[in-house]
Amino acid sequence: MTTITIHINEKEYQVAPGKTILEVCRENDIEILTMCHLKGIMDVGACRLCLVEIEGVNRLLSACTTKVGANMIIRTDTERIKRYQRITTELFFAERNHVCSVCVANGKCELQQLGYKVGLDHIRYPFLYPQCEVDSSHPWYVMDHNRCIMCTRCVRVCNEVEGAHNWDVMNRGYQVRVISDFNTPWGESITCTSCGKCLHACPTGAIWPKAIVQGQLNKKPEIIEELMEKRAMKL
């Protein structure tokens, strides 16, 4: 197999063309922070945590959506990137109402872990405290928009893996919301199959099964990738 040569953080790598920068970094244990990325579904480049610097490119590019190219010189660890990761994390926390101590996902939340990773000790921006709905109309599950970070992993999993397309996005700007069908209560959805994949895909405590209390949520986001691999094998 032909390979191409790239440099990441001043080290040389021989890699297969066609892979994304994120894939290559993960294979080589180079840390890249991600949030909207989930193995098994399409990448959208929305959270901007995975931005990297590429020599000769005047913009920062998202590692999850950018393919490696021959002789690319990539930096993942500059001061600028770290500073921006911290601001992004702060904005995530300031946007909606994240109260970890009472959350079902406490201890298992990817957002919380992100906060630890970037060394977040306080947030410099005012909290927006939006009025968000908690939709508990579904017989088994709850959707709490207060904890949603709009990564759209649930939307993509439902569409691409389950094929139901119950979830979608409405509104613009900071008023965007994930919606069920055409903005009907989840319990009244005619497309939801109650498969529960969105629960596992969600990085936070926004979607959870009823009858679970603080810190008890058990998520397996990796099952999405496993499912897709098994399907591919069957072919």
Next chain:
Amino acid sequence: MNRQELTNLRSLAIDKQQKYKHKICVCCGASCISSGAEAVLKKMQDEIKARGMDQEVEVIPTGCMGPCNQGPLVKHMPDNTIYQKITEENIAQIIQSQLIDKKPIEDILLFADSREKPFVNANEDPFFKKQLKIALKDCGELNPESIDDYLVHDGYQALSKVLFQQSPEEVIAEIKQSRLRGRGGAGYPTGLKWETVYKHVNDHKYVICNGDEGDPGAFMDRSVLEGNPHRVLEGMTIAGYAVGANKGYAYIRGEYPLAIKRFELAIKQARKLGVLGDHILGTDFNFDVEVRIGAGAFVCGEETALIASIEGKRGTPKPRPPFPAESGLWGKPTLINNVETMASIVPIINLGGEWYSDIGTPKSAGTKVFALAGKINYSGLIEVPMGTTLRQIVYEIGGGIQGDAPFKAAQTGGPSGGCIPAAHLDVRMDYEALVNLGSIMGSGGLIIMDDSSDMVDVARFFMEFCMDESCGKCVPCRVGTKMMHDLLQKICDNKANSNDLQRLEELAIYVKETSLCGLGGSAPNPLLSTLRHFREEYDQRISKPVVNSY
């Protein structure tokens, strides 16, 4: 229809027009219509008919003539006399004096109420004299609903020329030689873009004309689409031939019903004539165009969002690469160009790339259309060679600032641009010069501000626009514009301290560098440029920090 038949048809149309001694053009651009042009047109048509003059006087509606705040406008050809602020009461007088007695009516001539001596031939008025109309050339002189009139104005000659005399490579070489750059905002070299799409081998390729025009106050593309739709259609067809596409989409925003109507009519007429559809002018080249109507989201003007919208999806941008030239509409190589870019193709083919490249500045060839607005005496639609100074635009074309107030700043590029302060009035307006001043050319919005403008509030206004129009997909733009807006509001309310300003500046750079698409990427521009040129207005409203919370 073949090439010879097109020539014959054109001769017929010319003969028919030459029968008329006079042509009365009633401007039916958006602004004139809103001040009553349609009633004027109807009255003029009725009156000419009633007097039995309809064999020698042709009365037509046209697209925008330019001096929009003087409307409704009526122009007499061949004298080139323009009358302003016309109502139904003026019609009889115009017919009697201009057409029968052959005497111009001084007190309703264009700019009669503001110039000491208004001009009988409008082309001699500085408003027009300093302009060079290429993209807008026949706008305001031809009937946009008549393909015959377009043929008289050399319509479809360029298409005929490329189909019979030039290979796609030669067309692309011509466009490259012209040094035309995209007029949609970023100024990407058009020839290079065409070549990239041409080089991607695929059975299906697409051409898209971007007529979304969401900048507040902008109406350049609207005027071209309403005033000369065939010109854009012909440009798209030539583009299709050059890049190897058989299908085109004109994406026009829903707020422009007249543009949509006229463009759809143009498509119908062109199909009927055989200059659109299968076997164009008897050749093997097939190309058809459909109109897609945008729902009015600013972000849908961004190319990847626009493509998603045509595909029937939510109009949100996608990270590039891949660029549309490689993977665009339905994953196929796609050429996407702005309306004004497309409208510049026909003259370049007709007159040559070299001719076009000689106009303008070394790095920015040709002309640029601006929507001139704000505290200026003569606002409206203008087209000037690249490199025209801001001073010429404001004082010679625009007739100076209202009430002779001092010029304070000009905002270019709308919510994605920045402001140019008085110290730089002599800047030669082209892509590079504006970027050097911290602004951008953008699509051509040009708002003139006098000394009563509050620059912090200007920044807040544009930030509010970006905050509302952010698609909400990526974090920096979705949350960052909201945070920046709130901080700007706090400064406007005199409640901010220097920590707030520091945070605002840090956020601005962050949002600019990390956003997914150009909306977020340029949303901080008005803020950054007012900070650069008018920092004292921020400082005046800021108190010292109470506690340092860093």
